[in-house]
Amino acid sequence: MACENETAVVLREAGQKVTPQRVHILCEVRHAGVHITASRLIDELRVSHPFIDASTVYRTLASAADLGLVYETDMGSGESEFEWVGKDRHHHLICRSCGDVESLDNSYLDGMATLLYEEAGFQADLGHFAIFGVCKGCQTKA
Amino acid sequence: MACENETAVVLREAGQKVTPQRVHILCEVRHAGVHITASRLIDELRVSHPFIDASTVYRTLASAADLGLVYETDMGSGESEFEWVGKDRHHHLICRSCGDVESLDNSYLDGMATLLYEEAGFQADLGHFAIFGVCKGCQTKA
DNA sequence: GCTGCAGTTGCAACGACTCGCATTTGCAAC
DNA sequence: GTTGCAAATGCGAGTCGTTGCAACTGCAGC
Known part of the structure; x- marks a missing residue:
């Protein structure tokens, strides 16, 4: 195999x-x-x-x-x-209202990782994150 | 009381x-x-x-x-x-090598939250994060 | 102050996960 | 092919946290 x-x-x-x-x-x-x-x-x-x-x-x-x-x-x-761990690194946005799970491009967290390194000298592990919140659809419901 | x-x-x-x-x-x-x-x-x-x-x-x-x-x-x-939950929101950087825990200013994650809202319509809960990685001191040891 | 009811609580059982230890085993050296 | 040893494994006990349910209780309404 x-x-x-x-x-x-x-x-x-x-x-x-x-x-x-x-x-x-x-x-x-x-x-x-x-x-x-x-x-x-x-x-x-x-x-x-x-x-x-x-x-x-x-x-x-x-x-x-x-x-x-x-x-x-x-x-x-x-x-x-x-x-x-594959080639395509990604993160997730998870809505705590409807439970929807969306993929999130690397760039958002990579940008922050770069800043952390440049300004704090900290080498962040940001391999695979889940960010909780409220999606667009559930915000308009409120 | x-x-x-x-x-x-x-x-x-x-x-x-x-x-x-x-x-x-x-x-x-x-x-x-x-x-x-x-x-x-x-x-x-x-x-x-x-x-x-x-x-x-x-x-x-x-x-x-x-x-x-x-x-x-x-x-x-x-x-x-x-x-x-107090007035002073903060996050943490945690070194997986030495275990050191540093406070992290809001601005790093707030910046990302703003982008998520503007570009993806997602209202992120970024109240209190722990970011793991390697601190400056442990990087120079390697 | 009493009443009723929806939410909260304590208890025991359970689920997800970790740990200590005796035994097994991958693999480098011969 | 054999040996020795450090790491891996299975097992049972344990930790951290969750859940179902009967009993309790906060509080709105009277």
């Missing part, structure tokens, strides 16, 4: 041991294509790889996030959501 | 029932002066008001956050931190 080989390479390049558990977990995140919660991932892995323990899933996701291989984001559902 | 009266007024003005539990919980948050975790709050209340249940604390904090009376922020400790 190409994905599993690629994932193994990514892990090795990150200086990590390549275990079957990790390969399967991270492949599942890559295959999800969009955000996936830990509990959804655990459910899916329970079917396809029942030998993998839930604590292993949490640890693998946490270390992958530390390594910059996945984004971990609080989208307001009460559970962290995970996404493979 | 002035604080309790003020807190009762704030609750009433927010259209909420004024219960002894809520008054005590929110007074404790106001008195904390700085961020306080839910479990720290629960411990303090257990001493001063042992009849208040932990689930009531969580519910009161959640509804106060919804009403905009307190900020709830994930500062990376594994526990949400709460702070009474």
Whole structure:
């Protein structure tokens, strides 16, 4: 399976041991294509790889996030959501009234990151943000 | 107690029932002066008001956050931190290397909020943010 | 002051996630 | 192919936080 080989390479390049558990977990995140919660991932892995323990899933996701291989984001559902770090970085605007989730271009946060670096010397991690608020449609309802 | 009266007024003005539990919980948050975790709050209340249940604390904090009376922020400790919404709005820069927490002026995020409104029509809640990254001192160590 | 009702509360159970530890295992060195 | 060791894993216990429900209560109306 190409994905599993690629994932193994990514892990090795990150200086990590390549275990079957990790390969399967991270492949599942890559295959999800969009955000996936830990509990959804655990459910899916329970079917396809029942030998993998839930604590292993949490640890693998946490270390992958530390390594910059996945984004971990609080989208307001009460559970962290995970996404493979791809080429297309983006953020989200989440309406707390209607629950709508919109993609947000990088430039808004990149601009701020640049300022933070130039003015405060701080190198911000702004990989994947969720910004809560009220969308255009819900403002006109009030 | 002035604080309790003020807190009762704030609750009433927010259209909420004024219960002894809520008054005590929110007074404790106001008195904390700085961020306080839910479990720290629960411990303090257990001493001063042992009849208040932990689930009531969580519910009161959640509804106060919804009403905009307190900020709830994930500062990376594994526990949400709460702070009474005061006049002086600020954000934080948190270094993931040394753990240092710096205050951040409003203007960085306010600028972005303005752009989001003007360009996307989105009214962002940017009350109290924690931005993770690497501080100036830890960058030069690498 | 009493009443009724919608909202709040305490309790116990539960969900999402973390931690300690004994055992297993990836992999570098031989 | 074997060995040793540091890291990974499964398991069970635990933490932080949520939820359902019966009982309680703030407060508007009388």
